Amino acid sequence: MLTKAAHNEHIKKGWIIMGRYLRRFPGQLSGVLILIALVQGITVWASTLNANLLDALIQFNMRRFLMTAVFLMVGWIVIALLTYIVVISQTRLIQNIDIAIRQDLTMLIQHKDYETFSERTVGAYVSWFTNDIQMINTQGLTSFFMVTEEIFGTSFALVALWQYHWTLAGTALVLAGLIISVPRVFNRVLNQTNTALTEENEHFVNKTEDVLSGFDFLFAFHALSLITQRIVQSSQVLKQRALNQSKAQTAVQVTGFLGNVIAQVTLMGLSGLLAMRHLVTVGTLSAAGSLAGNVFNNLGNMSNYLGMMRGTRPIFAKYAAAQPAVRTKKDPVSRIFQAPLIALQQVTFKYPQQPIFRDVSLSFQQGQKYLLEGPSGAGKSTLLKIIAGYLTTYTGIVSFEGQNYRAWGQRTLMDQILYLAQTPQVISGSVSDNLQLTKNYSVQEMIHVLQRVGLITAADQGPDFLRQDVGAKGSSLSGGQLQRLALARGLLRGYQILLLDEGTSAVDAATAVQIERDLLTDPTLTLIMISHTPHAETTPLFDHIIQFPVTTSTDSSGITPHE
Secondary structure (H helix, E strand, O other): OOOHHHHHHHHHHHHHHHHHHHHOOHHHHHHHHHHHHHHHHHHHHHHHHHHHHHHHHHOOOHHHHHHHHHHHHHHHHHHHHHHHHHHHHHHHHHHHHHHHHHHHHHHHHHOOOHHHHOOOOHHHHHHHHHHHHHHHHHHHHHHHHHHHHHHHHHHHHHHHHHHHOHHHHHHHHHHHHHHHHHHHHHHHHHHHHHHHHHHHHHHHHHHHHHHHHOHHHHHHOOOOHHHHHHHHHHHHHHHHHHHHHHHHHHHHHHHHHHHHHHHHHHHHHHHHHHHHOOOOOOHHHHHHHHHHHHHHHHHHHHHHHHHHHHHOHHHHHHHHHOOOOOOOOOOOOOOOOOOOOEEEEEEEEEEOOEEEEEEEEEEEOOOOEEEEEOOOOOOHHHHHHHHHOOOOOOEEEEEEOOEEHHHHOHHHHHHHEEEEOOOOOOOOOEHHHHHHOOOOOOHHHHHHHHHHOOOOOOHHHHHHHHHOEOOHHHOOOOHHHHHHHHHHHHHHOOOOEEEEEOOOOOOOHHHHHHHHHHHHOOOOOEEEEEOOOOOOOOHHHOOEEEEOOOOOOOOOOOOEEOO
């Protein structure tokens, strides 16, 4: 939970981040701002032509009247053409900024460790790339350009009013300050409601994804109505957050509107008094009306847009707060290669309310094969995740090559140790895509490893299988094929320490025995494998069998040698 001071610092940082994204495209940004200035300059100039039209009419000067009308027509045509170019240019720039934000978000996620990433659900991260980006576009970036437009328009209009009479410009300036300042009283509420809405968008995506992912078992139990119930309930909460945000924004808009009306009437009344005292021409009344509209409509809108821009700061602040802590990685100058390869000393792991296991001491020798047995829920998978470097919130000491895990650093450990879960994951694309990921392996290398895990029986089957699409979440492959594909990924990269969590549970018995025998007879491989249904054909090939949780029947290392 962030303190108030820390929260304010993150909000400030979020504002800075938005400015950095805008400055990342200086050429495009400058071009858009110049176009906006031209449009506003011509718009103000067109407003002054209203005074000339009225003065020419009063003087019955037909030539002046017609020429002014022509200039006015040409001016608005130019404004229309430039506005089209401005909109296209803004859209291009906003989309480029969106791409930059998404790229940076992926880099942020890429540098998270396992536990930090798991603090949020996948749905929450999806919301970052969809709902948050949409809010940044509509309330942040679009509002920024609108505020810029209002600043240019107001500045040019004030200069034009000064040319008619200094009191008009002075009065407009005072009223402008009031219109901008008064809506700031809603800043705090606006920030709170925007933060609540973006957080609820995350929750809504999470809850929707959760209930829809359970379609299969809900269908089996005739409980699909639960999908409607859960989504409607979540929608009601989201509705309230959106309503609260709308109330805050509308309060800003109404305040700006009232200030706008009062200011315009005041300025037009002042110009009328000046005209009656012959300090300005009668036509000034028309120009003052138009220019007052430029100034105060702009300022009324500016208050609204500034409020919306401030409302996006919590989103950027959320990204800043989610930056992973920098962890120092140590690459020991002298590594200890003596046995054991991996050792656990008095290791305890627990979730907030529930201990998983306590005071576990185990050691694993290089090149040895270990079978981890025990009842479901005993913590075997958690133990493998600790050994793999995924989980770090344990107590006790875990060491690799005699060096404490915390000195190695999580990413360095994961370059050495591969953990394969019972339910493997894939990305959309071909089998080849899922084997290579960010690497480039030859077709021959990939075919060899596919044969080794039994996904193909002959090399000539390899090219077609490599091109096969795995489908959404691997739907085109069976569970056994997915497990073997995950194993092939690891073998292709030459990992020498392999942690298998029921890694062949979905594979047919004959193929599973073949795969396990291949792994168990590899003298260079250190293997720790969980299995609830070990095969009689391969059990004798294990060097050690560990009954977990560790009991007093084991030796001092916590391991029972296999006879």
